[in-house]
Amino acid sequence: MYDQPRPNRPTSAMTFDQMLERVRYEGAYPTRERAEEAVRNVLTALGRQITGDERVDLAQCLPVEAALALTCAPPDAEQLTGWGFVKNLAAQTGVSPAVARWDTGAVLTPVARLAGPDLTARVLERLPDDYALLFGQAHLRRSQPIAA
DSSP, X not given: OOOOOOSSOOOOSSOHHHHHHHHXXXXXXXXXXXXXXXXXXXXXXHHTTOOHHHHHHHHHHSOHHHHHHHHSSOOOSSOOOHHHHHHHHHHHHTOOHHHHXXXXXXXXXXXXXXXXXXXXXXXXXXXXXXXXXXXXOOOOOOOOOOOX
């Protein structure tokens, strides 16, 4: 049960090479290969966390190679918190949680730009609250009425 590409898929506003250069810049990676490793690891992990139209629509905003990384694995049955996502990514890739957090921000910030504010908001609505910071977004909670 994998998401199928939609017909008349719009072309990405960025090539994969341009995306890697953006991630390399955001993450201050020494090589293109290190940036590509971060992109593939983070997008594969993210693809396991989002489902439905948001997953398909996000894949359509990305260059083909990045979209394939996002959709290469089926979604997990249980959704992780943002910190759980980072810890899981660290365990899967054999890096420290600090490096996994850095990689996540370096990849998801450009992904949010490619997706645009509306799709990014839809994706974040489907994820736990603490993912907003991973996408380089401020997350303001709605104020709760004070009980009198």
